[in-house]
Amino acid sequence: MSNSSTSSRSALSQQWQEFWFYYSTNKTAVAGLIFLFAVVFMAIFADIISPHEPAEQYRQFAKLPPAWMDGGQMQFFLGTDYAGRDMWSRIIHGSRLSLIAGSIVVILSLSIGVLLGLISGYIGGWLEALIMRVMDTIMAVPGLLLALVLVAVLGPGLLNAMIAIAITYTPSFVRLTRASTLAEMNRDYVVASKMTGASPIRLMFVSILPNCMAPIIVQGTLSFSTAILDTAALGFLGMGAQAPTPEWGTLIAENRDLILNAPWTVTFPGIAILLAVLAINLVGDGLRDALDPKLKRS
Amino acid sequence: MALLEIANLTVDFATATGSLRAVDGIDLEIDEGEIVAIVGESGSGKSVGMLALMGLLPWTSTVSADRMFFDGQDLLRMNNRERRKIIGKDISMIFQEPMTSLNPCLTVGYQITEVLSHHFGGKRRNYNDRAIELLKQVGIAAAESRLNSYPHQLSGGMCQRVMIAMMIACQPKLLIADEPTTALDVTIQAQILDLLIELQKIHRMALILITHDMSVVAETAERVVVLYAGQQVEQQNVRELFNKPRHPYSEALLNALPERAQGNLLNAIPGVVPGQTDRPQGCLFSPRCSYVKEICIQESPIAKDEILCHFPLKPSKSNKSIAIDMGSQ
Amino acid sequence: MLRFLINRLMLLVPVFFGVTLVSFGFIRVLPGDPVEVLAGERGVSAEKRVEILTNLGLDKPVWQQYLNYLNDVLHGDLGVSVKTNTPVLEEFFELFPATAELAICAIIFALIIGIPAGIIAALKRGTKIDQGIMGICLTGYSMPIFWWGLLLIILFSNTLNLTPVSGRLSFLFDIDPVTGFMLIDTLLSDEKGSFLNALHHLVLPMVVLGTIPLAVIARQTRSAMLEVLSEDYVRTARAKGLSTFRIVTIHALRNALITIVTVIGLQVATLLAGAILTETIFGWPGIGKWIIFSIFARDYYAVQGGLLLIAATIMIVNLIVDLLYGFINPRILHQKSK
Numbered sequence: 001m002s003n004s005s006t007s008s009r010s011a012l013s014q015q016w017q018e019f020w021f022y023y024s025t026n027k028t029a030v031a032g033l034i035f036l037f038a039v040v041f042m043a044i045f046a047d048i049i050s051p052h053e054p055a056e057q058y059r060q061f062a063k064l065p066p067a068w069m070d071g072g073q074m075q076f077f078l079g080t081d082y083a084g085r086d087m088w089s090r091i092i093h094g095s096r097l098s099l100i101a102g103s104i105v106v107i108l109s110l111s112i113g114v115l116l117g118l119i120s121g122y123i124g125g126w127l128e129a130l131i132m133r134v135m136d137t138i139m140a141v142p143g144l145l146l147a148l149v150l151v152a153v154l155g156p157g158l159l160n161a162m163i164a165i166a167i168t169y170t171p172s173f174v175r176l177t178r179a180s181t182l183a184e185m186n187r188d189y190v191v192a193s194k195m196t197g198a199s200p201i202r203l204m205f206v207s208i209l210p211n212c213m214a215p216i217i218v219q220g221t222l223s224f225s226t227a228i229l230d231t232a233a234l235g236f237l238g239m240g241a242q243a244p245t246p247e248w249g250t251l252i253a254e255n256r257d258l259i260l261n262a263p264w265t266v267t268f269p270g271i272a273i274l275l276a277v278l279a280i281n282l283v284g285d286g287l288r289d290a291l292d293p294k295l296k297r298s
Numbered sequence: 299m300a301l302l303e304i305a306n307l308t309v310d311f312a313t314a315t316g317s318l319r320a321v322d323g324i325d326l327e328i329d330e331g332e333i334v335a336i337v338g339e340s341g342s343g344k345s346v347g348m349l350a351l352m353g354l355l356p357w358t359s360t361v362s363a364d365r366m367f368f369d370g371q372d373l374l375r376m377n378n379r380e381r382r383k384i385i386g387k388d389i390s391m392i393f394q395e396p397m398t399s400l401n402p403c404l405t406v407g408y409q410i411t412e413v414l415s416h417h418f419g420g421k422r423r424n425y426n427d428r429a430i431e432l433l434k435q436v437g438i439a440a441a442e443s444r445l446n447s448y449p450h451q452l453s454g455g456m457c458q459r460v461m462i463a464m465m466i467a468c469q470p471k472l473l474i475a476d477e478p479t480t481a482l483d484v485t486i487q488a489q490i491l492d493l494l495i496e497l498q499k500i501h502r503m504a505l506i507l508i509t510h511d512m513s514v515v516a517e518t519a520e521r522v523v524v525l526y527a528g529q530q531v532e533q534q535n536v537r538e539l540f541n542k543p544r545h546p547y548s549e550a551l552l553n554a555l556p557e558r559a560q561g562n563l564l565n566a567i568p569g570v571v572p573g574q575t576d577r578p579q580g581c582l583f584s585p586r587c588s589y590v591k592e593i594c595i596q597e598s599p600i601a602k603d604e605i606l607c608h609f610p611l612k613p614s615k616s617n618k619s620i621a622i623d624m625g626s627q
Numbered sequence: 628m629l630r631f632l633i634n635r636l637m638l639l640v641p642v643f644f645g646v647t648l649v650s651f652g653f654i655r656v657l658p659g660d661p662v663e664v665l666a667g668e669r670g671v672s673a674e675k676r677v678e679i680l681t682n683l684g685l686d687k688p689v690w691q692q693y694l695n696y697l698n699d700v701l702h703g704d705l706g707v708s709v710k711t712n713t714p715v716l717e718e719f720f721e722l723f724p725a726t727a728e729l730a731i732c733a734i735i736f737a738l739i740i741g742i743p744a745g746i747i748a749a750l751k752r753g754t755k756i757d758q759g760i761m762g763i764c765l766t767g768y769s770m771p772i773f774w775w776g777l778l779l780i781i782l783f784s785n786t787l788n789l790t791p792v793s794g795r796l797s798f799l800f801d802i803d804p805v806t807g808f809m810l811i812d813t814l815l816s817d818e819k820g821s822f823l824n825a826l827h828h829l830v831l832p833m834v835v836l837g838t839i840p841l842a843v844i845a846r847q848t849r850s851a852m853l854e855v856l857s858e859d860y861v862r863t864a865r866a867k868g869l870s871t872f873r874i875v876t877i878h879a880l881r882n883a884l885i886t887i888v889t890v891i892g893l894q895v896a897t898l899l900a901g902a903i904l905t906e907t908i909f910g911w912p913g914i915g916k917w918i919i920f921s922i923f924a925r926d927y928y929a930v931q932g933g934l935l936l937i938a939a940t941i942m943i944v945n946l947i948v949d950l951l952y953g954f955i956n957p958r959i960l961h962q963k964s965k
């Protein structure tokens with residue numbers, strides 16, 4: 001018995017090594033990963049890193065430009081907003097919110113989506129038809145609009161925004177998992193497992209699911225980045241995180257009137273969003289290239 | 299001067315795991331109207347060499363040679379525009395999978411007239427009659443109506459005939475046929491081969507036939523080049539090769555033919571062709587050679603008289619089998 | 628071909644009913660007294676209360692309410708906007724051309740730049756050009772488009788004074804809304820310079836809305852082209868000595884187009900979602916801006932109707948794209964019904 005567990009452990013580490021071998025050949029993907037770690041670090045240690053409190057208002061220093069421009073000061077590196085709050089500190093704290101939002105959205109939509117996908121692919125019949133029609137309905141409405149309507153129902157706020165966005169992402173996971181499940185169902189090892197009397201749950205989670213993981217992981221990563229964008233969009237429209245929460249989209253919204261006089265208050269939060277999403281997309285692309293055997297460069 | 303002169307042709311591919319040498323020093327000279335067969339297993343580099351000639355290799359490849367001349371023109375140093383004037387017109391190539399080698403979105407007539415109008419100018423329409431004539435020549439019935447067919451409406455054998463028609467349309471001096479019958483039914487194979495020979499005679503084309511099937515070689519070629527793992531191991535007149543192969547690999551290949559089986563067992567060659575990572579230090583065939591000596595494992599052989607072996611088989615050896623009927627030869 | 632079309636239509640029916648369920652249900656799920664909610668919190672007069680009650684039919688069982696709602700919808704009655712007192716359907720169709728014009732221009736922009744960019748990237752695979760184009764695309768769909776719009780406004784409108792900040796047309800012009808499409812209407816009218824002015828107003832929103840579709844289309848074109856270019860029949864075309872241009876446009880593109888058209892279909896939903904943000908930033912009077920303002924103004928009939936209509940629009944456009952797909956793919960076109 002111990003032999004099989006050590007061999008399965010070494011098989012796993014061998015898979016991991018092979019995966020890392022392919023992943024590391026993609027330099028931009030590695031760069032994205034490093035940047036992502038930096039953002040996570042920033043989010044975790046936000047309280048320690050940021051020079052000021054994000055909510056602290058320095059009225060006399062309101063609308064200060066960034067340090068390298070005329071009138072800027074080093075202590076407010078990226079300038080201040082209309083209420084005199086340090087932009088850099090607010091952006092650092094905002095990273096926490098974006099990462100949490102992205103994580104919760106992906107966890108929710110992935111777990112529910114994969115479960116529904118497995119069930120509909122495995123069981124089939126009217127249950128599958130019902131689930132797929134519901135998913136089609138969700139997909140018929142553009143994601144942002146549906147999220148807005150849901151938030152209108154649930155009330156504005158970051159948590160509700162996350163739930164709403166998660167609902168709009170669920171159909172893609174359901175479709176993906178269902179397609180993979182259907183493809184795997186016909187494979188001999190599944191038929192063999194069935195014949196030896198394996199229970200449906202065991203079949204679904206132990207036999208079928210591991211083989212569908214690659215596209216799910218890739219979709220999960222891309223959903224993470226889109227979730228950050230959508231959370232920011234809702235924040236920008238005033239339906240997500242509410243001011244004075246320093247969510248990046250909300251930051252842009254509350255400084256929108258300053259676009260003429262203090263454009264940096266709008267520019268920098270957007271750059272933060274862009275860089276974070278870019279890093280995650282690079283990682284996602286790298287994952288896709290490393291995990292998809294067809295794309296393995298010959 | 300020979301129609302085609304190749305000396306020391308080498309092709310390398312850049313891969314994620316390092317450089318792969320697919321073709322290692324091929325020499326070949328062909329005169330007008332000659333038929334030469336290139337024989338080898340999968341991975342022997344037989345197709346790659348000819349694709350390099352035509353300039354059809356992907357961007358990851360590096361082609362080098364001492365000489366690569368066609369009809370007096372230097373193929374190696376030619377730029378793309380000049381090469382495009384020759385291929386399809388003076389040198390043509392037909393491929394192994396006829397069904398996927400024709401564009402599914404274009405009609406048969408379009409694809410044939412296209413090559414004519416490209417090389418000889420003018421509108422495609424003007425060449426419709428010539429296309430019909432070509433289709434008849436390759437043995438397609440109801441040629442006029444076939445002009446408007448799509449590839450997915452044709453059988454494998456017919457697709458291959460269309461491809462042949464397309465590639466001889468400009469009356470090339472050299473036709474390269476890359477395993478033209480491998481993907482087809484056995485009954486069709488013979489028809490296509492006969493067609494190729496017939497066309498070769500009529501148009502006085504040089505023909506290079508790439509194949510792994512020794513019986514095809516016996517029926518069609520005058521000369522044979524045997525490749526192993528990208529290297530040229532033997533080049534001979536066909537009759538002599540079948541009677542007295544000089545390289546152990548050629549002998550093993552012939553012995554592996556079903557006709558030469560002893561009892562119920564086929565004489566398979568033990569081992570596998572070396573890939574990128576397990577290339578032997580000495581002779582590439584040494585792990586599988588039944589005549590292997592110490593020096594074969596240590597040093598790579600140098601070609602003598604077109605045989606790449608430290609100890610070429612003596613001409614008196616290897617008559618332990620039935621000679622293959624040469625047919626009209 | 629006909630079979631294909633009918634199949635597609637059949638799939639839409641349950642989805643349509645699903646969406647009606649969502650729009651029906653959404654009002655009833657709102658927190659608070661539905662009557663006050665619908666009246667817009669302005670305090671409800673007794674008559675208004677009765678009117679709304681009968682409209683909602685709150686006394687009847689839910690399934691009957693739904694059927695009544697469905698009946699109304701199929702007859703074109705989507706309620707009346709509380710804010711403007713005009714029927715929702717009418718308001719929608721009044722504002723729809725503005726969004727349609729923006730979306731169509733955005734997708735044309737995305738196609739004109741995206742497809743050639745993808746082709747070039749595929750042909751120059753592995754080179755700096757390929758990496759550069761793909762890098763730009765990656766940046767393109769990693770950006771929040773509302774920020775991108777603001778950035779462009781800062782740059783082109785505020786700093787360089789090159790483009791107007793909002794609206795479809797300078798208020799100096801007076802144009803008859805014949806089609807609702809400003810570009811057409813200005814051409815039809817005899818006001819000099821109005822067409823250019825309309826174009827001028829269109830540029831920035833079009834670029835902003837079209838950025839993400841451009842990035843996606845370029846990427847997809849590149850991968851579709853790479854796949855097609857490695858097909859056997861492209862090798863045959865090369866073996867004929869044909870020029871790269873010809874191979875790309877005639878042999879490869881036709882087959883790659885099949886994938887690309889599918890991608891365009893997927894972009895429709897993105898365009899409409901993006902329109903909400905773009906129209907808000909540029910003050911573009913289309914349905915995107917209308918629906919977000921309706922949500923804020925708690926004009927729930929408008930939201931309900933808008934939801935349904937937008938979903939219906941997407942479904943219709945997807946159907947058209949599917950039709951197009953059927954025409955391009957000869958296997959579907961020549962399909963014999965069994």
